[in-house]
Amino acid sequence: MPRRRYRRVSDEDRDRIITRYEAGEDFLDTAAELRIPRTTAYEIIRKFGETGERRGRYGGGRPPVLDDEAKDFLVKLVEATPTITIRKLNHTLRQTFPGKPHVCNMTVSRALDGELITLKQVHNVSANRNSEVVKAARVAFAQYMYEDGIHQHRVYVDETGYNLYTCRTYGRAPRGQCVNRIVAGQRDSDVTLIAAISNLVCLFYYEIHVTSVTKEVFKTS
Known part of the structure; x- marks a missing residue:
């Protein structure tokens, strides 16, 4: 039209x-x-x-409803608490600046888009991952690998979880219709794989545990 x-x-x-x-x-x-x-x-x-x-x-x-002061305040709130919701941002903005015009949540979201702040998936980062102690240990390990470790026979041991329920995650259907698969209410059981990999012979040992793997189990493997 x-x-x-x-x-x-x-x-x-x-x-x-x-x-x-x-x-x-x-x-x-x-x-x-x-x-x-x-x-x-x-x-x-x-x-x-x-x-x-x-x-x-x-x-x-029309002139923008949110001025630069309000936008800077919203950016500072997001920098301090990245997981804050749009509703909480708008509520805090109204409480901090009661004299400014009250706007809807969509206006706050658009203002953040204008400041190049978008919604992303949250990734959990260990508190000690970037500490000075951990950084020093990384440097020491890198120096060891560069000088002596690279000339030795190295074995890497690690564990990972795996669920036995595997299936295709993509399918085909007419346009406008969803691809639905009828499944049971629960997924299959989880297992834990402990494997040892060498730089000379690749994978040479592994164990599969159907129960939880504790520190003691990992040491005796």
Whole structure:
């Protein structure tokens, strides 16, 4: 469907409508003669009564509801608490700046988009991962591997969990319909795999545990 185009009312036509209104005459007759909709004529009179201006304002758009101070405040809140919700951001903004216009949650979301802040998946990072002690240990291990470790026979041992329930995650169906698979209420059991890999003979040992693997089990494997 083609987009409907609205005819801009000229300043001369606006002045004729306002003049009839000021004279106490029926300005809707003038609007009908000029082929201007009744709603547009009422809007012209309403703006004239509020502002006293006889000429229309075109272009430029509306000024932003959230000013730079409010946007900077929202950015600081996100930097302090990345998992904060839009509703909480808007609530905190209203409490901090009660004199500013109250906006909806969508306006807050769009303001963050304008500040290049988007919604992302949260990744948990260990508190000690980037500590000074861990960084020093990384440097020492890298130096050992570069000088002596690279010339030795190395064996890597680690464990990982695996669920026995495996299936295809993609399927085909007519456009507009979902691909549904009827499954049981529970998935299959989990197992833990402990494997040892060497830089010379690749995988040479592994164990599969159907129960939980504790520190003691891992040491004796």
